[in-house]
Amino acid sequence: MEQLSVLDIASGELTPVDNTHAGRQKEPALQQSVDLSLTAPPDRPAVEVGSETEVTITVTNRGPAPSPGTTLTVDAPPGVRLEELTTDTATCAPGTPQCDLGTVPPGTDVEITARLTGVTTGIQRVNWSVTGAVIDPNPTDNATGTIVPVEDAPPPTTPPTTPPPTTPPPSP
Numbered sequence: 517m518e519q520l521s522v523l524d525i526a527s528g529e530l531t532p533v534d535n536t537h538a539g540r541q542k543e544p545a546l547q548q549s550v551d552l553s554l555t556a557p558p559d560r561p562a563v564e565v566g567s568e569t570e571v572t573i574t575v576t577n578r579g580p581a582p583s584p585g586t587t588l589t590v591d592a593p594p595g596v597r598l599e600e601l602t603t604d605t606a607t608c609a610p611g612t613p614q615c616d617l618g619t620v621p622p623g624t625d626v627e628i629t630a631r632l633t634g635v636t637t638g639i640q641r642v643n644w645s646v647t648g649a650v651i652d653p654n655p656t657d658n659a660t661g662t663i664v665p666v667e668d669a670p671p672p673t674t675p676p677t678t679p680p681p682t683t684p685p686p687s688p
Contacts, residue, residue, distance in 0.1 A: 549653060550578075550648060551654050552648055552657075552658055553657040554575055555573070556572070556573045557662055559663040559665075560663070563633075563666055564666070564667055564669040564670075565636070565666060565668055566669060567634055568599065569631075569632050569664060575617060575620065577621065577624055581650065582620065583619065583622075584618075584619045584649045585647075586618065586647070587615065587647050588628055588644065589614050589645050589646075590613040591642070591643040591645070594636060596633065598613055598642075600630075600631050601628055601630050602629050602631070603629070634664070634666035637668050639664075641662070643660075644660055646659075
């Protein structure tokens with residue numbers, strides 16, 4: 517005969533599981549837990565159309581377990597073009613708005629740099645989100661955004677020219 521018990525970690529007490537409990541009690545369930553979070557600056561200085569700016573995003577696993585299958589996703593509006601995502605610790609495929617961070621150990625920060633180009637004038641909001649293969653019981657800190665104002669480039673200025681003299685030069 518099989519017998520399972522529940523261990524109260526705080527007191528060390530074992531309580532047998534029996535038929536008086538509703539549901540199937542034969543296989544215990546253990547669910548890992550991770551607390552992913554994402555931080556990024558709320559805004560950036562204005563960038564001109566055709567110019568680039570960089571934003572650094574930090575993904576943190578607050579634990580207590582490792583977070584496998586962790587992915588950063590970028591949602592850039594049409595007014596800003598995502599050129600690339602780079603990091604020293606993960607794979608960011610060129611031309612995609614995602615960065616596969618792999619397994620992020622508990623207590624670890626992963627910094628990702630996004631290189632953006634201004635395309636259309638206006639206030640552009642770039643949204644960032646992070647997900648993992650393990651359920652995060654606190655998903656409210658898994659997404660944020662950064663405002664990137666895009667401005668027209670100033671018109672080119674022409675250097676002032678010196679007008680020719682209006683009086684003839686003195687004769688010798």
